[in-house]
Amino acid sequence: MPADDLPLWRPAAADVATAQLTRFREGLIARGLVPAEVHDAHALQRWSVEHLAEFWAAVWQAADVMADGPGPAHAPWRAVLEQGDVMQPPHTGPQGRIGPQWFTGTRLNFAEQLLRRRDDGVALVAWNEQGAQRRITYAELAAQVAQCAAALRALGVGPGDRVAGWMPNLPETVVVMLAAAAIGATWSSCSPDFGTKGVLDRFGQIAPTVLVAADGYRYAGKDIDCLPRLREIAAAIPSLAAVWVVPYRHAAPSLDTVPGAVLFPDVLAAHGHEHTPRFARLPFDHPLYILYSSGTTGLPKCMVHGAGGTLLQHWKELALHTDLRAGDVLFYFTTCGWMMWNWLVSGLALGATVVLYDGAPLAPDPTILWRMAAAERVTVFGTSAKYLAMCEKEGVVPRECADLRALKAVLSTGSPLASHSYDYVARAVGSGVRLSSISGGTDIVSCFALGDPTGPVHRGELQMRGLGMAVEVFDEQGVAVRGVPGELVCTKPFPSMPVAFWNDPDGALYRTAYFEQIPGVWRHGDWAEITPHDGLVIHGRSDATLNPGGVRIGTAEIYRQVEQIPAVVESLVVEQTIGEGDSRVVLFVRLREGHDLTETLQQEIRHRIREHASPHHVPRVIVAVGDLPRTISGKITELAVREVIHGRPVKNVDALANPAALALFRDLPALQLPGASPSPRRPVANPAVTP
Structure with a gap:
């Protein structure tokens, strides 16, 4: 072998x-x-x-x-x-509900399932950059949910109404979500690093009745005041009946600048006599969550997820694919604007302790999350591929700075996990720890491929396709293939398909999103490959694949090689059109401090790609930049850069966490074509990023 x-x-x-x-x-x-x-x-x-x-x-x-x-x-x-x-x-069509319908006739409540444990076992642990903050037992959590649900009912909130959270990753966020679910309202959340327009692009579409927000938060040692933006957001959503403010930056923040707002502790205190939640049992596909697409190509799509499908998928993934159980301690580094937050909170359904972290993953130092894992005896540690790569770059050796003997599994998602990151976890975290790369999306509030606690882990591979998920890889003729890259698809229905898109009564937006290219088959948009071990490799997004000389290449294949070079912090690769039917691969690199893009470094990059990928993968042009644009959930966006280097406008810059970075890619001399005049200086849909 x-x-x-x-x-x-x-x-x-x-x-x-x-x-x-x-x-x-x-x-x-x-x-x-x-x-x-x-x-x-x-x-x-x-x-x-x-x-x-x-x-x-x-x-x-x-x-x-x-x-x-x-x-x-x-x-x-x-x-x-x-x-x-x-x-x-x-x-919903003229004859009623059309499409797959699961568990018809049954009535359940999502929050009831997550709150079935009512003892003094710890349900939630809250950490931030200053360390451990609070612990909440299952009994205390149930009482707070009962009080919050009573407050919602007092406002007239009921089944089908929306409750929105513009919140850090705090216990209060979990409390309000569970309270909304308990009465049959629909929860939707954004993290506080979303700007005013980004929040309104989302919440403005769904017309929430209640908005809960924190007075501020802390990130990488910097305090951020949310109240000025909260005033703007609340004033722009006419459907709001109440604005609740969670004291986080200050114990008693002044709400003078947010008319009508009340402090969340006062909301709970007004219903302090409530201790036992009451649950409204509703149909299986009753709307539980509204999640959003990244919105980089226009207004975010509002995906409505049902209570029953979310519950069954999350239970299956946590219990069977992760082997989570009562007594385990589950952590995932996420914000409330990413579906992994919803997935993390579902750990309560297994009776586990859920650890919430609010802050920067590498602040106040790169070991903070690993030291937290040791202090809380975390058994399942979830993070992103980018975080693991950055820890390796920073020389972090978790097993030397933290006692991780309780740790059973490390989970990674957000982008494809490179083979060297598998080796890093085995070497630096522990060879006895199972590393499971998992992949799915906001679209399904769950995963298409996950771990297998009973089988081997092969470097670079996701262990298996999800149970009950008819995942295949199709070639350009729509034929299922193995051993070669193609489109990741799902050929049969599954319970966590969105029950609808918001304001899409005939399903037209839904069909366009997933079923337009291959009728009757869910096309997810990932470029993937089924391996001889029956595992899965994700090569990148289908719409970001490169096609130089007619050979289709996944961007992750290049990233896996480039980011192993010590001088490179991270990279981004796109295809540039250079003539009729002709294109070239352009690689942008962000370098470590003190390094320059010398000819020697360029040769090292090209040599590594040629030797470990193929000559087709080698970039024709390499450019050093100071920053790479990324979505608010932290994913690098190749599509926005591709638009900028071709002189085309980026449709929704507000979906980016750092839109000013786009200016770094405009009118680059290295990308000017022979005999071509500089491209016209078009705005990129936001004057803040125009140089």
Whole structure:
């Protein structure tokens, strides 16, 4: 076996035997639902997509969902999946609901499932850059949710109304979300680093009744006051009946600048007699969350996710793919503007302790999150591929600065995880820690590919496709392929498909987003490859792939090589049109302080790409820049740079965390074509980024 094909990690036999995934599979075999030859997770995955109704009913029963319905207590529904397993976008048509409908007739409540534990076990731990701040037990959390839900009811908020949070990652954010879910309202959140227009682009579309915000927050040692922006936001949303302010920067902030606002502790105190939440049980697909696309190509799409689908997907992913259970401590570095926050909070459904961190991941020093993990005895540590790469660049060796003996798994998402990051985790965190790269999206509030606690980890690969997810890779003819890159698709329905897009009654926006290119198949927009191990490699976004000389290349293939060079902090690659039917690959690099883009460094970059990727991947032009534009959720945006270097406007600069960075890519001499005059200096949709 080639050295590169050797597993990086294998589970111990005892861990395989006790894994929840193993017990779930063995339970299905014992009930006669699954043949005995379904002996591992990959075989179970194949069975699950061939028997969707049976699989998802088994997940429901394993999760012990509390619900009412027309069937018996263990199966309170008319049908698990109506209208068969044909993939199509759900929407409301002239004849009623069209498209796949799951668990029809049943009624449940998402918050009830997350709050079924009511003891003195710790539910939430809050950290920030100053260290540990608060601990809240399950009993205390339930009482606060009861008080907040009573306050919402007193305002007349009920099923279908929207409650919005412009919040740091605090326990109060979780409390208000669960309170909204308890009464059947729909929760939507943005992190406080969203500017006024970014917030209004989102909340302005959904007309919330209540807005909760903090008075400010701290990031990388800097205090940011949110109250001036809150005044603007509240004034611009006429649907608001109440604005609640969480004291975070100051114990008693003045609300004089935000007319009508009240302090959140006062809201809870007014209903202090409430201790036990009351839950409104509603249909399976009742709207729970509204999440948003990045909005880099226009107004963000508002994706409505149902309570039941979110619950089952998150339970499956946390219990079976992550092996999370009561007594575990779950952490994911995320803001409230990223779907991983929603995923993290669902750890409460397993009875785990959820750790919330608010602040910069590398401040006050690059070891803060690892030291936090040691202090809280974190068992599952979730982060981004970029964070792991930056820790490696900074020379952080977590096992030397923190006691990580409790740690069982490291999860990574947000962008493709490079092979060298797998080696880094094994070397610097611990060879006994399972590293699971996972991938999905806001679109499905869950994952298409995840970890397998019962199987080996191969460097550079996601271990398996999700149970119950009919994920394939299609070539340009729409044929499923293996061993070569293609479009990542899903060919059968799954419960966490959005139940709708906001203000899209006939489903036209929904169809355009996922079903336009391949009718009857969900095209996710990732360029991926199924490996000989039945794992998955994500090569980048389909719309950012490069095609020099007719060879289609995923951008992650280049990033994996470039960012291993010590002088390079991070990189961005695009394709530049240089003539009719001709193009070239352009690589932008952000260098470490004290380094210059010398000819020697350029040769090193090109040599590494040529040797470890292919000659097709080698950039024709390499340019050093001071910053790279990224979305507010931290993802580098190749598409915006591609528009700028071609002299085209960027449609929605407000979706970027650092829009001024776009100015660094305009009219670069290195990109001027022979005989061409400088491109006209067009604005990029926001005068703040015009040089």
